[in-house]
Amino acid sequence: MSFYRYLAEGLFFGFIVCIFAGAFISLRARQLMNSVLGLAISLLGVAGLFYHLGSPFLALMELLINIGVVCVVIAFGIMVGPKPDQAAEKRPPPKRNRMLAAGACLAASALLLWTVLNTPWNPAIARIGDFTIRHLGESLLHQFCLPFELISILLLVAIIGALIIARIGRYGARE
Amino acid sequence: METVGTLPPQLLRMILSAVVVIAFVFMNGLLLGYLERKLAGRFQLRPGPMEVGPQGMLQMVADAVKLIGKQFIIPRQSSTTLFRLAPFLAFVPVGVSFIVIPLSSKLQVLDLDMGLIFIIAVMAFNMVATLVAGWVSNNKYALFGAVRSVAQGVAYEIPMLLSLVTVVLLTHSFSMRAMVLSQSHIWHVFMQPVAFVIYFIAGLAETHRAPFDLPEAESELTAGFHTEFSGICFSFFFLAEYTNMFFVCSIAVTLFLGGWSGPPLPWMEYSGAIWFMLKVYVLLFIMIWIRWTFPRVRFDQLLNFCWKYLTPIALLNLLITALVVKL
16 A cells, blocks of 8 residues: 555645645735735635645645635735736835734734744644544534634625625715 | 446546546537527518528537637737637536536536535626626727626526525435435425526526626627627636526426436436436426527616516525425
8 A cells, every 4th residue: 555655645744735836826926916826825725734734625625625715715805906017016014014914923823833933833643533524514514613603794794895885985975 | 346447447447437527518509409499480471491401400519620620719918828718718617517417316526415406506607707808808899708708607596596495405415316216206496486487587597598698788789798709718718607597407307306306217227317308308398498588688787687576585485495494
């Protein structure tokens, strides 16, 4: 069975490369659209990692929600919005923005590193619980019911907010 | 484990499946293209293609050769890489979703326990492909086509998923195989007629078929998002569209019309696959029939119909089904 083992290992590193390549494309792109596609490639890698870790359901949800919805909505926004100024895109970003971006990146990575270092990791064999749909559904609706419901309220608030903004945009000028 | 030559059997199976799937995608494209043109002729009281081969049967083959021989033009000022990538982005997901379609009780590449979710997730890539194609064309018609396609796709995905979930509630499984097996007594179309109709209408919109063909409305947008694509790249979009139609119908057959089940035929081995194909192509015939019968809707009508009628009805249907299943 070693052939499949090598295949799986190869796929794992393939996904890692996918994530980094996507992130790199996303950062280096001069056009917003290419940035979004970089994000999509990166998320594809993340979905692959979920699959590799034994949860095909989460991998498929990653594809469905993050690529199928989030990336499409961002791209849709770019298309519908005003065309960006070509010259402004070529200009290097101002210093303040750079500092802010670097600060945000460092803070996020510090937070992630802190979590990674402070989590007691179980070895793969001792891992408890399964990631089947049944188990996930039960834990979402029993153990994590409150956060699950809070997320839906957050989404509802976001939809109502978007509707209000859209209404003001359409009728605001006339009044 | 038995091996054929030096290849591991699983790998051999994968390669064979890929070859069969790709061959089928191309054959289905040719057949549906011919059917579409011939039936369109019939509905409009003219013979349709007649010149190439008996009854014009080889017309699509001639067209395919023509498309392959055509020059491939990349518009100036558009990203070359993305322009080349877009047709493949459209084509790959439809090939991948074939994995879980049960053509008969034995003829299925892989039965995932979340087959339905798999198809839906992979189909999400189609929209990305349309967006990319519309964007890189650097052409206002293509961009309009892409924007319309996504607005329509996002809207109609909701009633589509809601109507599919009702069937999942009945079968307690996402596996395509289990769906068929659970219909051994009665087909789901008789238990869920509303869901079936909603699914079929939403499926027409998802595949950009008339009367919902606004993304490629030829009288308004020349050809929509694939205006700038020529030659073999156009044919990839063409194949993706026809394969998508096949998928929408085969999901309908698997979930609502009993899949491969049917009275046994003289060719016992193949009767399942024959019944499946027969049902799918009847649905495809209805799709073509609808296309050449109804005029195109306006865009506000399209979205109103989805948000004000289909989605609430689908939600209500889901609610009632959930209550009935639980009680």
